[in-house]
Structures are given as C-alpha cells and as structure tokens.
Amino acid sequence: MSAAHGDEELGIAAGEASAGTRPVAGARGPDLGDPLVECLLRLGDDRLILGHRLSEWCGHGPILEEDIALSNLALDLIGQAASLLRLAGEVEGRGRDEDALAYFRDGVQFRNCLLVEQPNGDFGVTMVRQFLFDAHSVLVWEALAAGGHPGLAAVAGKALKEDKYHLRHSSEWVVRLGDGTAESHARVQRALDDLWRFTGELFRRDAVDEAVAAHGIALDAAAIRPRWDAIVDDVLARATLVRPADAGMRHGGRTGRHTEHLGHLLATMQIVARSHPGAAW
Amino acid sequence: MLTQDDALRIVGTVPDPEVPVISVVELGIVRDVTVAPDGGVAVTITPTYSGCPAMREIERDITAALTAAGAPRVELRTVLAPAWTTDWIGPEAREKLRRYGIAPPGKAEPAGLITLMRARTPVPCPWCGSRDTELRSEFGSTACKAIHVCRSCRQPFDEFKAF
Ligand SMILES: [Zn+2]
Numbered sequence A: 001m002s003a004a005h006g007d008e009e010l011g012i013a014a015g016e017a018s019a020g021t022r023p024v025a026g027a028r029g030p031d032l033g034d035p036l037v038e039c040l041l042r043l044g045d046d047r048l049i050l051g052h053r054l055s056e057w058c059g060h061g062p063i064l065e066e067d068i069a070l071s072n073l074a075l076d077l078i079g080q081a082a083s084l085l086r087l088a089g090e091v092e093g094r095g096r097d098e099d100a101l102a103y104f105r106d107g108v109q110f111r112n113c114l115l116v117e118q119p120n121g122d123f124g125v126t127m128v129r130q131f132l133f134d135a136h137s138v139l140v141w142e143a144l145a146a147g148g149h150p151g152l153a154a155v156a157g158k159a160l161k162e163d164k165y166h167l168r169h170s171s172e173w174v175v176r177l178g179d180g181t182a183e184s185h186a187r188v189q190r191a192l193d194d195l196w197r198f199t200g201e202l203f204r205r206d207a208v209d210e211a212v213a214a215h216g217i218a219l220d221a222a223a224i225r226p227r228w229d230a231i232v233d234d235v236l237a238r239a240t241l242v243r244p245a246d247a248g249m250r251h252g253g254r255t256g257r258h259t260e261h262l263g264h265l266l267a268t269m270q271i272v273a274r275s276h277p278g279a280a281w
Numbered sequence B: 001m002l003t004q005d006d007a008l009r010i011v012g013t014v015p016d017p018e019v020p021v022i023s024v025v026e027l028g029i030v031r032d033v034t035v036a037p038d039g040g041v042a043v044t045i046t047p048t049y050s051g052c053p054a055m056r057e058i059e060r061d062i063t064a065a066l067t068a069a070g071a072p073r074v075e076l077r078t079v080l081a082p083a084w085t086t087d088w089i090g091p092e093a094r095e096k097l098r099r100y101g102i103a104p105p106g107k108a109e110p111a112g113l114i115t116l117m118r119a120r121t122p123v124p125c126p127w128c129g130s131r132d133t134e135l136r137s138e139f140g141s142t143a144c145k146a147i148h149v150c151r152s153c154r155q156p157f158d159e160f161k162a163f
Helices: A012-017 A035-055 A064-092 A098-103 A123-145 A150-178 A182-198 A207-215 A221-238 A260-275 B004-011 B055-068 B091-099
Strands: A007-009 A249-251 B030-035 B041-045 B074-078 B133-137 B145-150 B156-160
Touching (some): A035 A064, A035 A098, A035 A260, A064 A098, A064 B133, A098 A260, A123 A182, A123 A221, B004 B030, B004 B055
Parallel strands (some): A007 A249
Antiparallel strands (some): B030 B041, B145 B156
16 A cells, blocks of 8 residues: 555544644644653553543443453553653653643643544453554563663553553453454454554654654664564464554544544543642542 | 661551551562651652552551651652562462462563463462462452452452562
C-alpha cells in the first residue's frame, strides 16, 4: 500500500466534536513545548486513559475473577500514570502535580495515543486493545529501564514487571477467545480488524523523540517494531486470528488531535475534581 | 531518644494493612530507617505495585507508631528503584503467610524475560499441602495476590504472586 493511503492524520474536526475539549483554531503543527515534558505526558496519558477505560469495567466484568483482574490492571496503570505525570509536572516546573495534569487539562492537551481512548466494546474488544498495547508497553519499559534518565528508569523498572503480567493475561485471553467458539473467534477477529488502524501510531517517531534522545531516553521505534511484530504474530497464530493489513492507519493523539471518544471519557473522569476543586476524599 | 535499633524495631511492629499477618518490614517495603541527631526519624519505603492503594495508610501507620514511641518528627520518603520484589520476603514471613492461608511466593522471574504462555508449576495448597491445584486468576483480591483452587480439599486460596 502507498504511504499516503496507509497513514492518515485525524483532522481537528474530531477534536471539536468531542465534549469537554476546546477547539484550537489552526492547531496543525502546535508548539509542543519542552520535549521531555511532552515525552512524559505521552507515556503518562497512555496509562491514565487506558486505566480509566479499564475502570469502566468495574462491576461489569463477564465473570467475577475477570472483573477483579480488570480493576487490578486499571490500578497498576493509573499508579504508573501518577508517577509519570508527577515527573512531568516536576520537569515542567509550573507547580502542576499529577492531579492538576490529570483533571485540569482539556482534550487537546492530552497526548495519549488513539488506541487507548477507544471504547471498551465487548470483552473481546477490551482484551485485543489491551494486548496490542501491552505488547508495546513491555518493550517501551524495557528500553526506558535501561535508559539514561534516572527518574524515568525507576518508573520503567517497576512498571515493566507489572506489564509483563498484563501482557500474559491479555495474550492468554486473545488465544482463548480467538481459538474458542465460532462466535468468540468472529468477535475478536472483528475487534482486531477495527483496532488495527490505531497501532501505526505506536511506532511513529517525531521531533519529540529525536529531542529526548539527548536526555538518554532512547525509544527506538525501529528497534521495537520487529519485536512487537514477533509477539503479536506469535499470539495471533496461536489464536487462529488473521493479522490485518497496515492500511488506513490513524494518528494524531500525540499532538492532541483525538477521536471523539476522548472528550466523553474526560467529561466523566474530570467532573468531580472540576466541580469541587480541592476536595479531598 | 530512640536509637537506630529502637526505630527499626518499632517500624517492624507495623502490620501490612492488606496482609496483617506480616509486618511492613517483613514485606520488604521498608528500605531504610535513619535516626537524626535530634531524634527525628526518616523512613524510606518503596511501593509493592505502582498502584498500591495501601501506601498512604502504611505511611500513616509508620508515622503513628514512631510518634507514639516518642519520635519528635517522622519523615517518609518513597523510592521506586530498585523495584520491590517478593524475593525480599524472608523464610519466616513466608511461613507466616502459609499458616495464614496464603501460598507464599515462588522465585521471582529474572528481569527482562517475557515468557508468554508459560507452563505454570502448580502452587501447593496452604491448607492441605496438595499440589493438585488450579490457577483461577492471576489477579486477586489485592494487586499482590492470585486466586487458586485446591482440587484435593476443595478450598479456594490466595497465592502471594512471585513478582
Ligand atoms: Zn487443599
């Protein structure tokens, strides 16, 4: 496929359509600010938004054990996000802590990838989304744990252990559902086909990635890609699922251009903190 | 004034809020206890999991115990590296866990390895000792536990996950 057809950036219209986000006129090519802060926000926002998505399952899991498991994953991810956003606030030096960054930024200021903000769908959709993310996340943490930024390496070393458990869990569910009944197979194949277009964004490299390399943060997408491919291909083969073609890839989350789903998520996540600023419970 | 040994002993009386049969020191999350010349105590702790919801309660409990013992001020610090591992739980604490009905953790996996679809060694039942047990879920009532069921005595039980 051609690059032009394989890679599409979301227009600002999607951001405007979402509740709780403020459209920014001519936001193409926005000033990305301090690259290190941007990098930490990207890592933190991925985990905050996915953690919130998973928390939406609390009380709705298909079985009790899985309900508990999804809440455990959510807790790990939100804990990781808190560490990353705290670090981002410290580097930024404008007095914003992790709560300020989580609850008092609008949609266009969020830097998470589009994959994590996609709705939960059925359990199969949630597990496929989780698997695609986890397989990437363990490789990112592995690189960062060995990296030259001590604060980030400490977070990464800890998160790597957690996400290995996550990946094992999501892989096993993808296999169980893919290699399960005709119904479960059809559903996870559809989930994979739907979510695949958000995977390209995980491997895009831009000026932020180039700049943070100077801080010893070497997230080499080209090195991570083949290892991610190997994990994904292995699990999909065991699951008897077909890997979709890399067509119509979407991106934009890293610069604040999100799908319509993020605004709705933020409206729920931020309402209490914004309605009662400074409240403690 | 508290001596170094006093301070460490007092912190060692603070139970883990989620698994109260072992102390926070036995759990391995207390990394350092230092008494300053003025008697103030600095305690360095590390979380078990990034999202462990008990950390604030643990900080409060440690502060309360040291204050009750006469420390004029208590300072809590959190470190993330080196990352906590269940290998820091000693043999005595493991036996306490087992008697409490929680299967103690096995050896933590070496860092960096990603073992998918690994064959799991059955975890011995803490109630009857049988190895005829089955993993029900890798995520249990708290972040640090997995749920198993024993086929011999038919009891469900928690396992402290190797981490
Ligand atoms: Zn038994």
